[in-house]
Amino acid sequence: MTATAERAGGVLERYEAVIGIEIHCQLRTVSKMFCACSTQYDGAAPNTHCCPTCLGLPGALPVINRAAVEHVIATGLAIGASIPARTQWERKNYFYPDLPKGYQISQYAIPLAANGRLAIETSAGLFTVDITRAHLEEDTAKLAHGDVVPGSTAGRTTLVDFNRSGAPLMEIVTEPCIRTAEQARRYAEELQLVLRAIGVSDADMERGQMRVEANVSLRVRGTQPFGTRVEVKNMNSFRSVERAIAFEIERQAAALDAGEPLWMETRGWDDGRQATYHMRSKETSEDYRYFPEPDLPPLRVDEAWIEAVRAGLPELPAARRERYVAAGITPYDAAVIVADPGMTGAFEAISAAAASLPAKEIANFVSGMHARAAKSAGINDRGTAGASDPASIAVLLSAIADGSIGRPIGRDLLDRHLADGTPAADLLATVASTISDDAALLGHIDAVIAANPKAVADHRAGKPVAGFFVGQVMRATGGAADAAKVTALVRQRLDAEG
Amino acid sequence: MADLQGLTQLFAHEMAARLRSGETTAREIAEAHLARAHATDHGLHAWLTIDDERALAEADAADATLAGARAEGPDALAALHPLHGMPVALKDLVSVKGGQCTAGSRILEGYRAPYDAHITERLRAVGVVILGKTNMDEFAMGSSCEHSAFGPTANPWDLERVPGGSSGGSAASVAAFQTPLSIGTDTGGSIRQPAALCGIVGMKPTYGRVSRYGIVAFASSLDQIGPFARDVRDAAALLHAVSGRDERDSTSAPEPVAEDLVNLPASDDEAASWLRGKRFGVPREYFVEGMEPGVAAAIRTAVADLERAGATVEEVSLPHTDYGLASYYIVAPAEASANLARYDGVRFGHAVTDGADYLADYLVTRGSGFGPEVKRRVMLGTYALSAGYYDAFYLKALKVRTLIKRDFDVLFDAGFDALVGPTSPDVAFRFGAKLADPVKMYLSDACTLPVNMAGLPGISIPCGLSEGLPVGLQLIGPAWSEGVLMRAARAYEGVTASADWRRVRPHDLAKLAGAGLPTPAERIASR
């Protein structure tokens, strides 16, 4: 826990924090929300991915992107929300240069998903976040402030890039039910997992694909009325979400303790200074003059459509963790694996290739050796690192698990497979094929006994030489023999000798 | 008439026959109309752009297609659209790639549309030749064309009078024989009222019949695109050309286009015979207080004509008509206040950037770019949508809208084929007559805007004169009944084919060709 968070913990004995989270996610679609323009504008030259509709030209009209609608329905189903049979679009009116039409097409009265929830694991145990709504809207253009246009006599100029204008955006709003900064961070993390698992958003915070805003207020413990609400923005990582909220709790508590007034305001998080700062006042609430979008008829969402989306939903992170734990993985490992799509993919691929392999064995490999390999060599389309393949990994892990090869040599073979993809069969052929076959092991043991009469004599004299023989056998088999089995067989043989 | 001869006096279907028989070419037709438009528009000001080069290129292309079809055989020739090679004028809110599109506003000055509207594509696809763009009330807000930022358009029947609006330029250009066909838009009467005031045919189709893609929006839930022509057959053919589902307009309907739009009877008797056994309702609420007696008389005569031809006519009631105006002036400005938010000077058009910040730039740009009527409606709409007023105004207006729609449903469910009444309570009024009193101007649309609120099709056709000026008869049908309305309108043409008033041409046509005529703006200024 950071120092700030610790102090906030102290503050939380006197005050209760009331936190609501709003998250905007860019949806993963081929085209924009209301036009055919591509959403693959990352890195493209400004204003190269636009058309009359997303430029707000006179006469242009919107057409609903069905895939974006399905993404919100999928999200709604994933968070247990209800999907209305009929939804509609509204215009949210305000003037800003990044909003070409002077209004944003959004959903106001009837969101595509309402009344959902998401359970999260926190240091204080399980917590369920109530989600008010998830709705669909369009993104704004991007402004570049303060640039000087070459050749322009104007000093400061603002440039507008409409590539992002009209990209599909999902807004997910929670109830003011969150009480700690940790809960807020964990909620954001879990939501990201869900969105990625169902494939609706890449939800990368640093790339602005997932934008988290928090409404934070404090009230004296045991009292009902909400305190003065402050909106916190510009948090570009999960860590900054937690720190910004913790900072804000502490800041507000200090003000309340000192009897200073708090204002309705929007504050930004400064990662460098590790502090929030005043952006603008929210004393006067803006009137967006919402009204039904006359260019788009209401959207009917019939049961069949919802069921089709539901049928396409993959296993959700919570269910997956539960399944992993049931298979014998520790809750911690299950959380680690499920939190990482690479690990999850590798785990699933290897499990599929070796049904009888203990899950724990795969989990250890996936979160250890394999994770390191994947970090440097990436994940291939079979779901495992570099040139490796799930089948070979399964064979090698099985050989280790059933004792056919020793753990050290097994790790060595896995390393070699991860490095260059040499098939498991070829790797196993390089080590003694004896492995755990009694007859073959006894051959090695007898040879070692025959070659070491002095040691046999020592044994007869009661000296502890079994370890010596086991070592010799292991060396003779290139380490591939099951050491426990070798030990047992050596004892058996020596006793027979003696 | 000395000033009116040759091709320009013909209906499009007459020119089309000559084009196919090889008597003329699309180029000759385009040249004749371009020449007449240039020669007669100074005193009329129906056009904001006339694009000779583009029009002639399109005409040449139409001639080439025709030659190809002729070479291919009768089937290929028959497959060409009836309007192939015919000229059309577009209201200056229809996007034509590379061309200006002002919507009658200063704020769009200099803007060139980088894409074609759906109907522009459709017209091109059937070989229609676009001559240019016509004048209109700014952002289609107005009923007189006096709210154009580029000066008003005059009425060819009397150059001292308005052509109606907002599609005033489209209506006046057809009435002045500068083009046989034009396109307008109708949000509260903006096609039907100018058609009535200019003595021509104009239809607002069912909401969703024609794609709004590429049409500068005024009020999205009310706007529809429709045809102007000098007779019903031409209007029907033009509607046929632009109708149909467009994936880019989510409110455009997958309703099939009525193919009989291009097969209306040529014979007046045959057309008139359709009326036998048909049932029409005459809404008593449409004979509004303050209606011009001559207009009421012309409508009564028209109703009698329909009865004489074998139709049953009954007086009916649309009880919520009185609330139409008030609710329309909530809904339309509310939508407009959002639709017009994009005119901020950031990306195109008029921009003033000497403000201290964005907000200041917006204020100066919009303050200097919009005219007074647009500002009035943007403020009205902004107010109606504001927190604390939304329920009392916008939501209430939507409820009234439902009641207005139900009024019509009740009658059509009861078996009426169409409703018949006046298009406008008065004939073309003098410049300035209603400018000082917005509500008086709004009342011009009292009989047309309920039709927009209900999303229904309506057509205005000439039905006589009141004190020498044209009166429009409005026919309103159930949704998707354009085919029936066109048949009914064509039948009325048949019934009244020999009426004296049909032979009267706009009184000031001769003046228009004369030299030294002042523009309408100059004429008003010199008063």
Ligand SMILES: [Zn+2]
């Ligand atoms: Zn676009």
